[in-house]
Amino acid sequence: MALLITKKCINCDMCEPECPNQAISMGADIYQIDADRCTECIGHYETPTCQKVCPIPNTIIINPAHQESEEQLWDKFVLLHHADKI
Template sequence: MALLITNKCTNCDMCEPECPNNAISMGDSIYEINPSLCTECKGHYEKPTCESVCPINNCIITDPEHIETDEQLLEKFVIIQGLA
């Protein structure tokens, strides 16, 4: 399950530098998460760092368009890190 930044985003710049996969970047008006790079921090941390540092409640949610299992997220982590 990739994550999604909602329109509640205030562009506080907290999430982007915390993403270990560089999946977060500035979009047209708010930060966006690239679902092909988002592993919900699987392989890095116990929970997503972007959610941990975001000061807005429920600003970062599960992306309903990109549902993945923990196994799929870990496989993506291995590929992104070049461990495969």
């Protein structure tokens, strides 16, 4: 599952530099998460760092439109960071 930044976002800039996959960028009004790059920090951290650093509770949530298994997230991590070794 990729994550989603909701309209609660206050554009505080806390999440974007914390993403190890460069999946977070500024959208038209608020930050957005690229579902193709989001691994929920699998391969890097135990929990998503964007959720940890966000000062507004429940602003970064599971994206219901982009459901993925843990195995799929691991596969995405490998492709993003170790594609040269496969």
